[in-house]
Amino acid sequence: IAQQADIVAALTLEVLKGTTKAFDSDIHLLRPHPGQVEVAQRFRSLLDSDHHPSQIAESHRFCDRVQDAYTMRCCPQVHGIANDTIKFVKNIINTEINSATDNPMVFAERGDTISGGNFHGEYPAKALDFLAIAV
Secondary structure (H helix, E strand, O other): OHHHHHHHHHHHHHHOOOOOHHHOHHHHHOOOOHHHHHHHHHHHHHHOOOOOOOHHHHHOOOOOOOOOOHHHHOHHHHHHHHHHHHHHHHHHHHHHHOOOOOOOEEEHHHOEEEOOOOOOOHHHHHHHHHHHHHO
């Protein structure tokens, strides 16, 4: 869904005859959040094709418009944090799926049984709340 949002936004920018200047890699390397850099790169790859130039983009290549609306030029910043959040949550959920949450924990090799708190759901709960905010 996050990648589809990038594609829809890129197509929207193109239909609005927007510029790709806001997605220049040097801009995004000055604030190098991984998701932001990734989304800007995705926009460039979708919109700046030397091999298959868009007729719409070519029709206004030398337009004198200074900048596009925030909603278009800020897509890497807005979509980027959503992508970073998805990756963060995926890491938490993968850890949870591959963890022991029994209580008590039985350590047969050392002959010990310990009551702990691995059963607590705070990690997935907070991560999923964070995901809901991002989405």
